[in-house]
Amino acid sequence: MKTLITATDLPPIKAPEIEYALLGPLFIIAGAAVLGVIIEAFWPRATRFWTQVVVAVVGIIAALADTVWVYTDLDKVDADLVARGKVAAEGALSVDGPGVFTWGILLVFGLLSMLLFAERRLEGGMSAFTGRAADAPGSASEAEAIKLRVEHTEVFPLALFALVGMMLFATSNDLLTMFVALEVLSLPLYLLCGLARRRRLLSQEAALKYFLLGAFSSVFFLYGIALAYGYAGSFELSAIDTAVSNRSGSENMLLASIALIAVGLLFKIGAAPFHTWTPDVYQGAPTPVTAFMAAGTKAAAFIALLRVFFVAFGGSQWDWRPMIVAIAIITMFLGAVVSISQTDVKRMLAYSSIAHAGFLLVGFVGAYAGVAGSDRVTSVSSTLFYLTVYGISSIGAFAIVTLVRDSGGETTHLSKWAGLGKKSPWLAGAFALFMLSFAGIPLTGGFIGKWGVFSAAYSGGFWWLVVIGVLVSALAAYFYVRVIVLMFFTDPVGDGPTVAVPSLLTTVVIIIAALGTVGLGIIPGPVLDLAQHAGAFVR
């Protein structure tokens, strides 16, 4: 007869080793989000809004400070010529140069977005979010909620959860963590999209569409993960890399896995033909959420895309590069051409974001990793810089969208923007600046960003793709210029647009975004060196 095994006979369970110091920014944001939930439950309603704002803003600033510390400290851990940083949390996360740089820009985007979230002057003392999301649009209880001036202050913890998801997504070192991070970042965003105070039906439709399509793409991603596991026997990116380099498993399984994972990630960055959600969601979501999503999701998902394809599938880049080249061309063209026919500012910005995803893919497909000892711009560093510039200009542009209003809230129809330059030259000038940056005109950050991704593609041997890229840029410039023509050279129709006077919060966001856009265009050196210094991904 067997003897019973007692607890003392079991092998000791090793506690996971967590590098708390290295992962500080993640914990700070997650902690602030949890604190926000607790505040939601216990804090008196009268002062809850500003308490939430303070918790969110202080949390992000603290995390940002910690990120700077972690980044400067990276050199001490496993300093290497090409890759800086180390794999942490038992192989689940890789805290490396590109990852921590992405944390930094995500936190800056988060901070700017929180300031937009907290803007209450535009809606007569209320935030841009609906008072009671459960009410049917147009119902009596909605009217009552408006009368009672209730507000959803949960938006702040929700945004923080999304932020922590984005940060995790950018630094996941195995596919399973990546999937969890994807859901953590997506679920709060689905919810936030449906919370607009005005045009609630459109907002709810956007949320549902985003949710259904997002869930659909997650499933593709998950299936891809399963096939990758089948191929390599591991979720870890470095283990998959080893398997790919050895060509150990079935080729078909690997290719199917690459394709399916690509679908999931390309959906998140809004690349064609997986872009169809973008215009509807950008248009329907409350504008501060759109700003947050446009800047944050794109940055996080792009770095995750680079990480998976450069680290795990780097060995089979000759298999996936033709596919990505085709997608990059389709995405650029589609974004640029379709945006010409848009009549809604937010939809136009959505198609512009699709075009930018295409330009970013051009830099990505170069897959140029640099050579040791040379300081050449790589695919990773150019993408990081582009994402920084694009995010800042996007947030600025959407912040301006919140200010152009009529009696029904924001007036996003382009015809209503005619003559804005005559009415408020500074605001229209700032919007024109963001448009010029999107178009890649010199002396704006967008130009340096374009230069970077094109040089990465050129270094990777795709000079003809660069030529296509510049020609599409000219096409894209046409519709950015169209907006400038409308604002400055066209006479206003009827009364013309009204520009609401925002509180200090939105003003600060617009000023920071404008200064950032010009600054990154004239003296890009510091940020560029930082991106360059981030090095490659650790494995």
Add this chain to the structure above:
Amino acid sequence: MILTILAATPIAGALILALLPRETGSHLRAKTVALGVSLITLALSLVALAKFDPESGGYQLTSTHEWISAFGAHYAVGVNGIGITLVLLTTVLTPIVLLAAFGDRLPDPRSTNAYFAWMLAVEGLAIGAFSATDAFLFYVLFEATLIPLYFLIGTFGGPNRSYAAVKFLIYNLVGGLLMLAAIVGLYVVSSRQGEASYLLSDLQDLDYSQTTERLLFLGFMAAFAIKAPLFPLHTWLPDAAGQATPGTSVLMVSVVDKIGTFGMIIWCVGLFPEAADWASPVIIVLAVISIVYGALLAIGQDDIRRLIAFTSVSHFGFIILGIFAFTTTSMAGATLYMFNHGLSTAALFLVTGIMIARRGSARISDFGGVQKIAPILSGVLLIAGLSSLSLPGLAPFVSEFLVLAGTFTRSIPAAAVATLGIVLAALYILIMYQRTMTGPLKEGTEGVTDLEPREIAALTPAIVLIIGLGFFPQPMLNAISPAIDTVMSHVGSNGGKSDPAPKSPTIVDAPAEEEGGH
């Protein structure tokens, strides 16, 4: 240092104008500030000229600082004889343009500050582009000139201004972006051969494979051929010039378009001599087509502004022909032509602008007999027109002659057809002058009064220079020639062409000039 101050002064002036509070009434303060700034810039450019040593063909007044180290981009400025000539053209023309623009009637009078601020911005950026010795810096400034010009055309032009502005921008942007691809390519080539650098001196030492060199050349050339306009890429110019105010047209055609031809010499020929030689037959043919086609279309125009635009297409044809004929004579002529064409076109645009504003119409058929009521105006128009048709004794004649003389040693057919352009030039100018100025006074033309003292003051310097340089071009040529010699010797030693041997019999025992290139 002096070049930095020279470029920064107008930009600072533009910022001051943008921040000045708007005034009501005649906006005299903004106008005076703008004119003052442009005169200070002119004085500074004369200081730079005094420091410049015309004997040397190399770059002078240089200063270099690292700008974006990751790209190898530098803030590097310096001028050679070609650069200083065009900087002077810019600083001389801007006060003339600004003074003449005092009377411009703007669609929205409140925007006077912006009008003058944008003009000063064009001046500053153009000076920067003419003195940049770093390819990245040059590209940034070259492209940046689009923005002020775009707003100048789009905000202050005629009824069709918005269409003209967009057409102008898109055309130039397509060229500029193709050049961006070439700029990126330069970086890749340069970083493969060591430390990446965009400095002109470093780029000239690079080794290119034949295909790379040709592709990069085409990228640069696309931008410059659209800017300078070369047939068949010229169609934006008549639209833009037809809608813009006279001052804007002068800045666009006389100054900014010169960046295109300047770029052809310094960047296209300077960096890619072999490719320039390879492309020269096609470019020469296109230049000759530009000369004849531009002149023919100018004859057919009824809109005076479009007529001048087409004459410029024809003249730019001469400049480009001179550059790509690859002889010292024709290239020096082309450089001098850039300066002279700037002056004569400025005078033409400004004096016809005054006529058009007073008549309220730009159609030649609406004018007639103006000579009788506005003798000074018609006299100025005659001199400006005669300089445009290269009458001997006026400045453009010298440069046109040098271009043709140089081209004859290279290609007799090209030079022969180009000479037709001179005949046609006489037609388009004299027909225009005859229809507008002579004959009986046409009904409706009574409002065309003679030039006011301010307008005379603005136009006099241009006319004086046109006549003066017509008789005494030597100082200019002295400054230009050493720089051209340097460019030509670089071209000759890098696979391009050098001057052809003279065809006339030479003394037998003197060593014959070596047949160029290899």
